[in-house]
Amino acid sequence: MVNVKVEFLGGLDAIFKKQRVHKLTLKKNNSDDEPVTVGDLIDYIVENMIEDKNDVEVFLQNGTVRAGILTLINDTDWELEGEKEYELEDGDIISFTSTLHGG
C-alpha cells in the first residue's frame, strides 16, 4: 500500500473534474507489500479517475502517457526515473503537465 499525491497541471485538470490535486492510496492485488509502480498508477487513473471515457485519449496514447504531457516524479522527469517501472513510495508527488494547450 502506498500514499501519493497526483497533480494534473497545464490545463489537464479539465478532464479530472477541474481538480488539480488528488491524494491517492494505492494497493496492488490487495497486498500491503507488493510494490506499486507508476505504470499501475497510470492504469488506476485511466480506469478510475477520467470521468468521460472519450477523454482517455487526451491522457493516454499507445498504452502510455501521451507525447506532449510532461510526467514528473518528485519534480524529476520520469525519463530519468525508469518511467512506468518506477516503484512508488509514500509521499511521492507525481505531476502530469500538458504542454500542448494555449501558448
Next chain:
Amino acid sequence: MFTAPSDPVNVRKELKVTQLCELCHSRKAIIRRPKNLQKICKLCFFHVFETEIHETIVSNDLFYRGERVAVGASGGKDSTVLAYVLKLLNERHDYGIEIVLLSIDEGIVGYRDDSLATVKRNQQQYQLPLEIFSYQDLYDWTMDDIVETAGIRNSCTYCGVLRRQALDRGAAKLEIKHVVTGHNADDMAETVLMNILRGDVARLEKSTSIMTSSTGSPIKRSKPFKYCYQKEIVLYAHYKKLDYFSTECTYAPEAFRGTARELMKNFEAIRPSCIIDIIASGESFVLKQKMGKQNKKKIITYNDGNRCERCGYLSSNKICKACMLLEGLEKSRAQIKIQVQVPGEPQQEGPAKVLRTLERLTF
C-alpha cells in the same frame, strides 16, 4: 487565484554517479534536455535556459539601448515565461530596454476573461506596465460576435488576421515599434513542416526568421524563444512556479495545424532533436534559394506611405486585410439581424450562437 505546483517532500539521500548533473557534477539531474540529451540539475537548467536566450538576443541584435518593447502577453505559458525572462535578462545584462506588457481582449467570454486576469497578476508579480486593447476598441467587433456571424469553421482565419493586426495597432497606439512574442521552437518547426507539406516554400523564409515585419506594418516582430523547446518552457514555468493560464482556446486550431503538431510530438518522442533539426532544414532551404542574390540578414520592410482607405492603418492595399474581412462580416450581420428579429421575441439568440454552444459542449 494561482496555485503553485507542490514541492517534493521525498528527497533521495544517496545518489549514484549516473544520477548526477552532467554540468556541475554535484546535484541530482532532474531533466534530460531534448536538444542534446544532457542530464542536468535544476539550477544548471535555469542557467543554460536563460543564457541561451541571452545569446539569441545578443547574436541577432534583437534590441538596442533605450528601445521600447511590447511583449505580446496572452497569459499563456509562453508569453508569461517570456515576460519573466526578458525582465530578468534586461536587469542582469543591462540591455537598457523598456518592457511593456501588451494584451488584446478579443472578447472571448470565459477564455479571455481568465487569461486577462492572469496577465493582470503578472503585471503585479513582475512589476511591468500593462496595456490592454479590446477588439471592441480596435474593430467594433468581439470574437464571439464574429463567430456568431461567420460561423465557427472560419473563426481561425479571422482570429489570425485580426489578432496579428491588433498587436500592431496596440503597439502603434503606444508608439512602440517592436513587439516580441512567445513563439517557440515547436511552433516554428510546426510552421516549417506545414509550409513544406503545403508546398508553400515561399513562406519558409519568413517562418524561420527571428525578426520580421509584415507588409503594411511599421512594427517589427521578434521571437526570442525561436530555439526554446516547448517542453523546457513548461519546465521552466513549473520550477519557477510562474503563474500562467492554460485552457485551450474554445476556437481550437485548424485541423491541419493540429495534425502537424501531433506528428511533431510523435517525432519528438522518438528523436527529441528533430524540432531544431526541422528549423535548421527550413533555414537552409532559404539559403540555397538566395545563392547569388544578396544574403544580408535584412528584415523585410513594408511599403511606406500607403494607408487603408477605411481605417488609415498602414497597408500595401487600398483596403487593409482586417477591414476587408470586417466588411464581409457587416453584410452577414445585417442579414442575421433581420432573421433574428421576430416580433414579440426581441431577446432571441441567433442560430450561430446555438451552434457555438453545441460546439463548446463537445470539447
